[in-house]
Amino acid sequence: MNNYTRILREHNLKATPQRLAMANVLHVDGHISIESLYAVMIEKFTSISLATIYKNINLMVENSFIQEVKIPHAKSVYELTKDTHSHIVCEKCGKVNDVSLDLSTIIDNATKQSNFKIDKTDLVLSGVCKGCQ
Amino acid sequence: MNNYTRILREHNLKATPQRLAMANVLHVDGHISIESLYAVMIEKFTSISLATIYKNINLMVENSFIQEVKIPHAKSVYELTKDTHSHIVCEKCGKVNDVSLDLSTIIDNATKQSNFKIDKTDLVLSGVCKGCQ
DNA sequence: CTCTGTGCAAAGCGTTTGCAAACGA
DNA sequence: TCGTTTGCAAACGCTTTGCACAGAG
Numbered sequence: 001m002n003n004y005t006r007i008l009r010e011h012n013l014k015a016t017p018q019r020l021a022m023a024n025v026l027h028v029d030g031h032i033s034i035e036s037l038y039a040v041m042i043e044k045f046t047s048i049s050l051a052t053i054y055k056n057i058n059l060m061v062e063n064s065f066i067q068e069v070k071i072p073h074a075k076s077v078y079e080l081t082k083d084t085h086s087h088i089v090c091e092k093c094g095k096v097n098d099v100s101l102d103l104s105t106i107i108d109n110a111t112k113q114s115n116f117k118i119d120k121t122d123l124v125l126s127g128v129c130k131g132c133q
Numbered sequence: 134m135n136n137y138t139r140i141l142r143e144h145n146l147k148a149t150p151q152r153l154a155m156a157n158v159l160h161v162d163g164h165i166s167i168e169s170l171y172a173v174m175i176e177k178f179t180s181i182s183l184a185t186i187y188k189n190i191n192l193m194v195e196n197s198f199i200q201e202v203k204i205p206h207a208k209s210v211y212e213l214t215k216d217t218h219s220h221i222v223c224e225k226c227g228k229v230n231d232v233s234l235d236l237s238t239i240i241d242n243a244t245k246q247s248n249f250k251i252d253k254t255d256l257v258l259s260g261v262c263k264g265c266q
Numbered sequence: 267c268t269c270t271g272t273g274c275a276a277a278g279c280g281t282t283t284g285c286a287a288a289c290g291a
Numbered sequence: 292t293c294g295t296t297t298g299c300a301a302a303c304g305c306t307t308t309g310c311a312c313a314g315a316g
Contacts, residue, residue: 068205070203070204070205071203072201072203072253072255086243088243088247088249088251090249091252097247097249099242099243099246099247100246101239101242101243101246102242103239105238106234106236106239106256107258109232109234109235110219110221110232110234110258113232113233113234114221114230114232114262115262115263116221116223116230116258116260116261116262116263117260117261117266118221118258118259118260119224119259119260119261120205120258120259120260121256121257121258121259122205122255122256122257122258122259123239123254123255123256123257124254124255124256125240125243125247125249125251125253125254125255126251126252126253126254126255127249127250127251127252127253128249128250128252129247129248129249130248130249133250
């Protein structure tokens with residue numbers, strides 16, 4: 001039994017070939033939009049339905065197996081859930097990368113300013129990647 | 134001629150009553166979703182169309198008069214364009230507030246880590262506001 | 267007066283739902 | 292075997308478009 005089979009089951013999801021392939025695409029690709037995911041999936045499963053993609057994406061999000069990342073001026077992408085991190089997106093080619101940033105000082109400041117009890121950060125930096133410069 | 138009339142014209146937009154009211158709602162409310170905006174607008178203009186709201190929102194975004202703010206697990210809200218700032222959203226009541234945070238250290242770090250030329254930050258903090266705690 | 271903006275209705279598009287058949291455990 | 296998942300088609304909801312009339316400049 002491979003890793004994703006186990007993880008899917010831990011999330012009360014049956015390890016169907018479609019789901020295992022989705023998990024694998026997410027693992028390999030890192031960040032992928034619904035339409036790109038569908039394009040990749042239909043290579044392996046010529047008759048897979050968009051409805052299946054959506055149903056599985058939604059189930060996986062509900063079970064915290066994956067997460068949605070909202071990108072300014074672009075479609076959302078999805079990634080496997082991992083430790084807290086930020087994102088950086090290239091305005092030219094659209095590529096999304098992870099970055100590991102310490103936001104604790106920022107959070108302290110924001111807490112003082114707002115009186116909120118802060119428990120989550122969503123930071124998306126935009127710019128131009130090395131390859132596109 | 135009031136402020137918004139002038140600003141709209143500078144953006145090549147005619148200062149219609151509907152647009153002036155939208156600008157005013159955005160100014161007073163700070164951050165508002167399409168559906169809330171429509172609900173407020175229809176009070177003043179009983180026969181205003183959602184199409185008008187959308188057309189104007191899109192024109193105003195294109196002209197950088199307003200900006201979209203994407204919120205995790207919620208609908209986007211719109212705000213008048215102003216100096217760079219971050220947002221904090223209450224997970225209980227949904228209220229969105231501005232916060233002024235210095236992200237320069239974060240940007241330096243991210244630049245080193247990613248080799249991107251960074252020019253924009255979108256930070257949305259989530260938590261529980263004072264009133265909801 | 268001219269050109270832009272508005273309101274309405276219809277179209278468009280991404281996403282969700284219902285259902286019968288297929289499949290995982 | 293039993294409950295879940297799939298694929299298809301239809302439905303849905305949000306957003307956009309086309310058009311005739313109204314209104315801003």
